[in-house]
Structure formats: C-alpha cells, structure tokens
C-alpha cells in the first residue's frame with residue numbers, strides 16, 4: 001500500500017469486549033481484532049488497549065508509531081469536549097484511557113464519540129447510509145436511539161442528546177409510563193421489551209396462548225413466530241413498524257436525511273416489520289420526504305470501529 005495513505009485505528013469499546021480495526025482513508029479494512037475486557041479503569045487495562053493497537057498495526061504491516069489517527073467509541077454520552085457523562089453499562093475511566101493513548105501515540109489525532117453515533121457514521125460511510133449527505137441510523141435493541149450524520153459528520157448536540165428518538169412520542173393514547181417518565185415513547189414499542197409487550201397485548205385481545213418467550217428481551221421469539229405465520233406476532237411486528245414509521249416521519253421534517261438506516265439487535269427482524277414500516281412511512285411522512293429510503297443496516301458489529309476510525313480521519 002502507498003505509504004502516503006492515511007490510516008486510523010478505530011476502537012469500539014463495548015460492555016464485554018473491544019473490537020478494533022485498522023482502516024485506510026478510503027475505508028479499506030487492513031486488519032481487525034477483538035479482545036475481551038473487564039473494567040477499563042487502571043494502568044494495566046489501558047496498557048492492554050495499547051498492546052492491542054500495536055498488534056493490530058503490526059498485523060496490517062505498519063508501524064504503530066506512524067498511525068495518523070485513533071478513534072474511540074464508547075457506550076455513554078460523550079460531550080463535544082470528549083467528556084463522558086453517562087455510561088451505565090461499563091466501568092471506564094475515559095480521561096485515563098485517552099491520556100494513555102495520547103502518550104503512547106503522540107503523533108496520532110484522537111477522536112472520541114458515542115457508540116450509536118459511531119455506528120451511524122460507519123453505516124453512512126460504508127454501509128446502508130448516504131456517504132455525502134445525511135443519514136439517520138436508528139438503533140433498536142434493549143433501548144432505542146439514533147445517530148444523526150449530516151454532511152458526513154455526526155451531530156452530537158449541545159448536551160450529547162441529539163438522536164435520542166427513543167423518547168419521541170408516537171402514541172398519545174398510551175397509559176403505561178416509559179423509563180423516562182413520559183408516556184407513548186417509541187422505546188415502549190420498538191425496543192425488545194416493547195415488541196414483547198405488543199405481542200402479549202395482541203394475544204390477550206384474541207384470547208390466544210402466547211408462544212414461549214425465554215426472557216424479558218427475547219424479541220427473537222416474536223420474530224420467529226411472525227415468520228411462522230402466528231397472527232398475533234405478525235400484528236405485533238406490524239405495529240412496531242407503524243410506530244417506527246411515525247418516529248421517522250417526525251425526524252424527516254427535523255433533519256430531512258438522504259437515508260434512514262435501521263440497526264441494532266432488533267434489525268434482524270426487519271423482514272417482519274420493514275414492509276409495514278415503509279408502507280406507513282409513505283402514508284404519514286410529509287410529501288417532500290416520502291421517498292427517503294429506509295434500509296436495514298449492513299455492517300453489523302463492524303459499524304462501530306469503522307465509524308470511530310472515520311471520525312478520527314475527519315479530524316485530521
């Protein structure tokens with residue numbers, strides 16, 4: 001490879017593992033690795049991350065001392081100045097880790113961002129989004145959020161809350177309260193728990209026996225039932241699609257992206273709710289935005305490190 005090609009390492013920090021990738025400026029992935037992690041709050045743990053970066057660079061045939069940029073994405077709210085304000089699912093001393101990385105790789109530009117935003121940036125750059133324009137990637141999982149990418153860069157917002165669309169109101173008639181204290185939030189229908197609740201409601205309305213659901217977030221059981229033609233599961237998935245469409249229509253008139261991407265663990269059920277989502281979106285979206293594509297994510301777990309690397313490369 002041309003020695004002048006700019007290269008970055010993207011480091012995607014999750015609750016139980018770190019996925020890293022060495023990425024060249026046009027998006028070629030030169031090497032990847034995955035390491036399991038415990039708490040990231042000691043010099044020993046930080047040293048392990050640096051060892052990982054070194055090994056990755058070596059694997060990709062370059063000297064880690066010549067890396068141009070390092071991007072780090074974390075499961076928490078990252079403010080514009082790189083401060084981590086809320087990370088309930090991980091023990092992480094972000095200031096300590098970034099200090100260690102800066103000392104180990106003083107030549108490299110360092111960027112830090114939220115994991116949902118990194119995934120959105122990755123999908124916008126190399127996946128189902130739109131590389132040059134605007135992409136909103138909605139992540140459906142245990143929670144619901146979104147990453148907003150405009151003009152190729154991610155919008156974190158003044159309080160790091162840009163894209164928190166899990167708490168957009170999509171059902172004014174709701175009587176149950178969301179975790180946030182409001183009623184009728186998208187997350188109450190489009191999260192794993194939300195879909196299971198919709199399914200149970202449908203079963204109750206029909207007096208039908210629900211299929212076995214292994215745990216509180218076992219949305220897969222509902223998707224499987226819908227694929228098998230279970231009437232109540234089919235209706236629950238369609239309702240999820242409708243609620244998602246309402247939220248996307250509201251986002252469309254706010255940021256008017258070129259593309260919507262649906263990712264997260266629940267996007268594996270796109271075949272059960274995607275058609276209903278698309279059809280209802282066309283009904284409720286303002287006419288100028290009716291043809292905005294809505295596509296399932298395509299990069300899987302690689303979206304995070306790719307987006308982190310992209311953010312770091314953009315900061316050069």
Ligand SMILES: [Zn+2]
Pocket residue numbers: 166167178179180181182185187
């Ligand atoms: Zn809420």
